[in-house]
Amino acid sequence: MNESEGQEYSYRRELSEGSLVPLQHSHESPRNANLFSHGMHSGPGYSRMEEALQEDDYTYRILHPLTCDPVPQVAHFSSAPYSEYLLPPSSHYQHALGQPYSSIRSPWPSQEAFHYGISSGEICRAVATISSDGADDYSMEGYSANQGFIHVNRNQPHTLLVSPHDQHKLEEKLPAQTSSICQMLQPVQVVCDVSGGGQVVVLNHQIPHSVMTDLDTQSLPKLSVQSCSTEDQLPHGKASDTGHSETFTGQPQTHKTSAGVTFNLTPVPYASQTVVQEEEGQTKGCGRVKWEKSKRPCNCTKSQCLKLYCECFANGEVCNNCKCVNCYNNTEHDSERSQAIKACLERNPGAFRPKIGSKKQGNVKGRHTKGCNCKRSGCLKNYCECYEAKIMCTSTCKCVGCRNYEESPSKKRSERDRPDSSIYYPTRCPLACITPDVVEATCGCLLAQAEEAEKEGYISAHAERMILEEFGQCLTQIVRSIFKSTNVQFNV
DNA sequence: GAGTTTGAAACT
DNA sequence: CAGTTTCAAACTC
Structure with a gap:
């Protein structure tokens, strides 16, 4: 000091x-x-x-x-x-x-x-x-x-x-x-x-x-x-x-x-x-x-452990006690490793950021920053990064046939068989239904109403009412979609 | 343990 | 940016 x-x-x-x-x-x-x-x-x-x-x-x-x-x-x-x-x-x-x-x-x-x-x-x-x-x-x-x-x-x-x-x-x-x-x-x-x-x-x-x-x-x-x-x-x-x-x-x-x-x-x-x-x-x-390994050993054979395929590398760790072949992810290959890190960061500056964010409050895990892209696993196997991280899929995900959400019967069955079933899973729906596309479409509807009101020369109060009514219609459709996805009858 | 499946990463 | 390939982990048998 x-x-x-x-x-x-x-x-x-x-x-x-x-x-x-x-x-x-x-x-x-x-x-x-x-x-x-x-x-x-x-x-x-x-x-x-x-x-x-x-x-x-x-x-x-x-x-x-x-x-x-x-x-x-x-x-x-x-x-x-x-x-x-x-x-x-x-x-x-x-x-x-x-x-x-x-x-x-x-x-x-x-x-x-x-x-x-x-x-x-x-x-x-x-x-x-x-x-x-x-x-x-x-x-x-x-x-x-x-x-x-x-x-x-x-x-x-x-x-x-x-x-x-x-x-x-x-x-x-x-x-x-x-x-x-x-x-x-x-x-x-x-x-x-x-x-x-x-x-x-x-x-x-x-x-x-x-x-x-x-x-x-x-x-x-x-x-x-x-x-x-x-x-x-x-x-x-x-x-x-x-x-x-x-x-x-x-x-x-x-x-x-x-x-x-x-x-x-x-x-x-x-x-x-x-x-x-x-x-x-x-x-x-x-x-x-x-010292202890915070990870499981990798088994890379072709990537030299210098690409994000390698979990060690992706986790920012050098390989240690791994079963990898031709590994460069060690201090003996510091220059190659540095270049690889740089290359990864050039491709994606967030390459080494954690994929799973955490919520500010409590211990509830948050969401996958990029979302998964699963197509065949239903997001109920460890292929799915969300499922592996014990979090629900969200609207960020681009998965197909996702069953990794709270109400999913498959999910519940899967959770019963899972070792750590005590973890709280935030519900995917209804928020998951409000995708960026939905938001964009909603905004588009509202803008169209505003333009229509302007075109007709309505007073602002009338225009506001038109927009609000349109918003209500949009919400109705969204809610209907939510209830439909959860097999709950929805009467309007 | 070998083979298959899967999806992220890398590449084009 | 989308499609394809590569890769290693997860999974199945």
């Missing part, structure tokens, strides 16, 4: 101009030292935009890529789908490496460059707008606060590679303060894996840094423990100057801190590491960590 700790810059969003305007330079201490977002919220610079996004706001600290020290200023992120270079507050992280500055390959900008409070909502939107697929609804709904920390989709990592090209576009969207981050990111690729229900790993492909957090992860599944010995601590500076000297052996190297938290030192672009804090009743400071 340095003298700039506690300094915050708040920005007021000029809605009319779409820009950020510095509102106040706050020296106030955060209300909660561990949750900087609270500090931001409590300050006078709390913006309308962030107020609107409050329920999904998180705060992270930018981590120094070499020392893994927190960059002292506050970064306030809201609903951010891109969590790159972000880490939880200081009490929730530890150093991963004691990397000497002499080993820096890419220049690290001065810390002054970070003396901004940056709304991640802005970054999120800006990044989304430079992506071809734009800011999908998933991006905004797929993240929710969890016990004061981050709760991103537990099954998928989240990745952002900022190319110089994207940096330029990002800077256009977010002048000034964002450019400093881009300068930081430009020389290397930065991949952040926030999978595993709270794990945050910051890496770049040349000087890998993993940061383990000792956040509360009691709810994480499939956890196991190690002893709390500190004998296996690794000396600082173990990583090579290039970050490539460590050979990935399949068993990640770890570094256990004095707090008992173990870090991943393995230079994998995407880490799969699960951390569990000490169990109740355990000695404080003995956070336990164990």
Whole structure:
């Protein structure tokens, strides 16, 4: 920490101009030292935009890529789908490496460059707008606060590679303060894996840094423990100057801190590491960590595990204990892997985003961001991504003969046979019936009525009535369709 | 375990 | 963007 700790810059969003305007330079201490977002919220610079996004706001600290020290200023992120270079507050992280500055390959900008409070909502939107697929609804709904920390989709990592090209576009969207981050990111690729229900790993492909957090992860599944010995601590500076000297052996190297938290030192672009804090009743400071595969092994034979066919690759993980053939999804083929990641992101900037969004409230899973396209499975087999994710098909899906909805008898039978039948399934109907086509058709009808009224020269009140009546007709048809699909008699 | 089916990803 | 091919997982026998 340095003298700039506690300094915050708040920005007021000029809605009319779409820009950020510095509102106040706050020296106030955060209300909660561990949750900087609270500090931001409590300050006078709390913006309308962030107020609107409050329920999904998180705060992270930018981590120094070499020392893994927190960059002292506050970064306030809201609903951010891109969590790159972000880490939880200081009490929730530890150093991963004691990397000497002499080993820096890419220049690290001065810390002054970070003396901004940056709304991640802005970054999120800006990044989304430079992506071809734009800011999908998933991006905004797929993240929710969890016990004061981050709760991103537990099954998928989240990745952002900022190319110089994207940096330029990002800077256009977010002048000034964002450019400093881009300068930081430009020389290397930065991949952040926030999978595993709270794990945050910051890496770049040349000087890998993993940061383990000792956040509360009691709810994480499939956890196991190690002893709390500190004998296996690794000396600082173990990583090579290039970050490539460590050979990935399949068993990640770890570094256990004095707090008992173990870090991943393995230079994998995407880490799969699960951390569990000490169990109740355990000695404080003995956070336990164990590496484990969060996935099943792949069996790829032709893709070299460098395409999204490979589940490991798609999940942002290197292959480990897989049965794949001619695998390039490992650190020994870092360059090929990086190129493959880049290629995937060029094809689809959201390629590594989780496909299944989560609802803001409760534990109910949300929806498939793209929807499935099943034709023969009835969406009642694991071929269907929705069914596999234990969610209902929605209007987003383009499936044919779908039976993956609440009222489906087949679905109910299927659920009885399913191991985990306790999961709540949101009802597909009636909303599923209101497809974009239906909405478009409805709007078209309303517009036609408006045009008709205008053409006839009716007064506005009459025109409104015509439009409302037309809307009623549309609704009637929609409702009739809904009832018809559910075999319920509908009399109007 | 081999063969088939399926649908997402990749390609054209 | 639509159609086709490739691919690996899911499924069946």
